[in-house]
Amino acid sequence: MPPAEVTVSHPIVDVVLDHYRPALGSQEVMYRNHVYRCLNYQRLLLGEIPDTAALAWAVHDLGIWTAETVDYLEPSAELATQWCDCLDIDDAPTVATLVRDHHRIRPVRDELAETFRRADRIDVSYGRIRGRLSATTVSRVVSELPYAGFHRFLATRIGSYALRHPRRPLPMLRW
Numbered sequence: 001m002p003p004a005e006v007t008v009s010h011p012i013v014d015v016v017l018d019h020y021r022p023a024l025g026s027q028e029v030m031y032r033n034h035v036y037r038c039l040n041y042q043r044l045l046l047g048e049i050p051d052t053a054a055l056a057w058a059v060h061d062l063g064i065w066t067a068e069t070v071d072y073l074e075p076s077a078e079l080a081t082q083w084c085d086c087l088d089i090d091d092a093p094t095v096a097t098l099v100r101d102h103h104r105i106r107p108v109r110d111e112l113a114e115t116f117r118r119a120d121r122i123d124v125s126y127g128r129i130r131g132r133l134s135a136t137t138v139s140r141v142v143s144e145l146p147y148a149g150f151h152r153f154l155a156t157r158i159g160s161y162a163l164r165h166p167r168r169p170l171p172m173l174r175w
Contacts, residue, residue, distance in 0.1 A: 004055050006144040012051055016058035016083060023065045030153060031061065033145040034123060040141045041119035044133055046111065053116060054096035055083055058122050060120070070161035073172055074101050104174045126151065 013035060021028050039057045043049050059079040063072030066079065078097040084092040094112070101113055102120045122130045126147075128137035 004035075006141055007043060008036055008144060009034075010039065010049075010054050010085075012054040013039065013058045015087075016055065017175060020065065023062075027065070027149075030148040030150050031065075033148055034061070034150050036097055036146045037118075037121045037123045037141050040125045040145070041122045041133065042115045042139075044117060044137065045115040045131070050112070051087070051089050052094045053086060053098060053112060055089055056080060056102075056116065059083060060099045060102055061101060064157065070172065073103070073174075080087060101174060104170045124154070146168075 009101050017024075017032050022144065026145050034109070035057045037113055037147065038060075039054065040048060042053060042057075057163075059076050061072060061076060062079055063069065063075030067075035069075070077099040080099050081092045082090040084090070084095055089095065098116045101108060104117055108114050117132055122133065123137065127133075127135065127142065130138055
């Protein structure tokens, strides 16, 4: 993959994340960096990032904070739909699908949804599962947008949830 500038700002992502700054609190930078790392990985896999994907990135995990749950896909998809109206994005079903399906275990046929899913997987795996992106490319993105405790946060939240819900320890995973 040829070197590319790391995207650290996008008008849709910024307006949404700025709105949720109080809910994100001290984890705002951690989540913002995760969103932008994923957006960069998808851009490298797909090319241009459509507004539907930018909005989906902004809200894809927000339900963790707004609904205060690890079972956050539906609350996040609802936020996506609400923001479509505010931002004049006329494809709410696509945005909601990107959010709902970003933790699918199996590949999906739609290129936008599949690159979205893969981009999140690259970030959650510390770049170990990176497909056709090079380790150097992932390192360049991470150096510009550090993890800032993201994986520790996930492990703590998910571990705590799993202890309380042993029959469904990973509610965000989909087949």
